[in-house]
Amino acid sequence: MAKVDEPAPGVTPEEDLTAADDASAASAVPAELVADSVPAYLRASFARIRGGETGILPVVAGLLLVSIIFQSLNSHFLTAANLVNLLVQAALFSVLAMGEIYALLLGEIDLSIGFVAGLGGVVLAELLKPTGLDWPWWAAIAVALGVCALIGLVQGTIITRLGLPSFVVTLAGFLFFQGVMLELLGNGGSILVGDAVVNGIASGNLTPLASWIVMLAIVGVGGLMSWRRDARRRAAGLVAPPQSLTALKIAGALLGGVVLVLLCNVDRGRIVPIQGVPWVVLLVFSLLALWTFVLGRTRFGRYVYAIGGNAEAARRAGVKLAWIKTASFVLCSLTAGIAGLIYVSRLRSVSTAFEGGTLVLYAVAAAVIGGTSLFGGRGKAVHGVLGGIVIAAIYNGMGLLGVAAPYQYMVTALVLLAAVTIDALARRGRVTGR
Numbered sequence: 001m002a003k004v005d006e007p008a009p010g011v012t013p014e015e016d017l018t019a020a021d022d023a024s025a026a027s028a029v030p031a032e033l034v035a036d037s038v039p040a041y042l043r044a045s046f047a048r049i050r051g052g053e054t055g056i057l058p059v060v061a062g063l064l065l066v067s068i069i070f071q072s073l074n075s076h077f078l079t080a081a082n083l084v085n086l087l088v089q090a091a092l093f094s095v096l097a098m099g100e101i102y103a104l105l106l107g108e109i110d111l112s113i114g115f116v117a118g119l120g121g122v123v124l125a126e127l128l129k130p131t132g133l134d135w136p137w138w139a140a141i142a143v144a145l146g147v148c149a150l151i152g153l154v155q156g157t158i159i160t161r162l163g164l165p166s167f168v169v170t171l172a173g174f175l176f177f178q179g180v181m182l183e184l185l186g187n188g189g190s191i192l193v194g195d196a197v198v199n200g201i202a203s204g205n206l207t208p209l210a211s212w213i214v215m216l217a218i219v220g221v222g223g224l225m226s227w228r229r230d231a232r233r234r235a236a237g238l239v240a241p242p243q244s245l246t247a248l249k250i251a252g253a254l255l256g257g258v259v260l261v262l263l264c265n266v267d268r269g270r271i272v273p274i275q276g277v278p279w280v281v282l283l284v285f286s287l288l289a290l291w292t293f294v295l296g297r298t299r300f301g302r303y304v305y306a307i308g309g310n311a312e313a314a315r316r317a318g319v320k321l322a323w324i325k326t327a328s329f330v331l332c333s334l335t336a337g338i339a340g341l342i343y344v345s346r347l348r349s350v351s352t353a354f355e356g357g358t359l360v361l362y363a364v365a366a367a368v369i370g371g372t373s374l375f376g377g378r379g380k381a382v383h384g385v386l387g388g389i390v391i392a393a394i395y396n397g398m399g400l401l402g403v404a405a406p407y408q409y410m411v412t413a414l415v416l417l418a419a420v421t422i423d424a425l426a427r428r429g430r431v432t433g434r
Contacts, residue, residue: 092343101379103329120340194348264276291331
């Protein structure tokens with residue numbers, strides 16, 4: 001017969017039970033959050049990585065490897081002009097991936113996101129036509145984004161209310177919205193966009209001075225909010241990183257901002273001077289901050305992760321699965337509309353040559369390469385941004401080397417396969433380690 005554990009001498013059963021509850025609660029908190037110093041935090045983080053929680057390390061390592069390879073083959077790859085151009089190229093992939101993450105976190109998928117972006121771009125271009133409706137830019141953007149959000153609402157409602165697989169519903173959307181887009185473009189096949197504000201989103205830049213001011217303002221406000229949030233948690237007796245670590249994170253954000261502004265302020269023009277942070281980079285960072293807040297700091301975001309982790313457990317806990325899933329598909333399509341705006345702004349037109357099928361594959365690939373799990377419940381908005389940069393770096397580097405398009409597809413496929421393999425192995429390690 002097994003021996004029953006007894007309380008330690010001088011400890012009542014009630015005190016022993018309380019101590020056990022406290023130990024259980026403490027074990028449920030990530031070790032790095034209860035560390036009282038930077039070395040302790042680093043040790044806990046390394047232990048977490050060895051346990052399979054690699055975070056963004058694989059994509060960062062992959063990005064460094066890609067940079068080293070292309071720089072060794074073409075010295076122009078890491079120049080300031082090319083790096084800024086790479087960030088602009090990555091904007092479309094990153095935004096689409098941030099939208100796709102909302103579906104992937106639920107363990108679902110949205111295959112229509114590419115042509116939803118294209119349809120949003122067509123609506124925007126139609127409303128801005130000077131020979132047509134000639135709407136003001138802000139109203140045209142609002143309507144285009146509203147149409148995309150409505151598409152997400154319809155698809156999300158069909159998926160949740162009728163119980164149809166998201167794969168089937170969004171595949172139907174892929175075909176349907178491609179047809180709608182072609183019908184709206186008509187015989188002409190393309191629509192030019194002449195609005196200066198819309199075109200300036202992807203081609204315009206802040207002035208060098210404004211770039212410094214905006215960067216310092218963003219880092220200052222973000223750093224102050226982070227410091228105050230951690231301080232309030234410490235004062236309330238809640239888990240929080242040590243003050244030294246919070247300071248290091250703020251210093252790291254400042255260093256990254258300084259490097260970015262220095263790169264963007266280098267004159268990269270050939271005929272006329274071109275300097276400053278591109279507006280589209282600021283748009284991507286703004287969207288990243290917004291979706292990071294939604295997923296990480298709101299009840300809605302916690303419910304999304306809960307459904308992706310275990311939908312039945314979330315339902316039993318009182319989470320309204322249908323509402324959360326539908327809202328997630330709305331945000332997915334809304335983000336696709338923003339990607340469509342970037343596409344139209346960059347090309348200053350939209351046409352039947354729009355490759356929505358390719359873009360949806362890149363959106364999924366960028367999200368997974370960045371670290372989002374295909375199995376649901378794990379992922380962040382920053383994963384979409386990092387994955388988009390990796391894909392843009394591959395195409396940018398191969399373009400500099402003159403590599404043909406077929407090989408670009410092959411390399412991207414291998415990178416995606418490697419990312420999925422890492423995700424599967426990490427997930428297997430976490431399961432077997434329990």
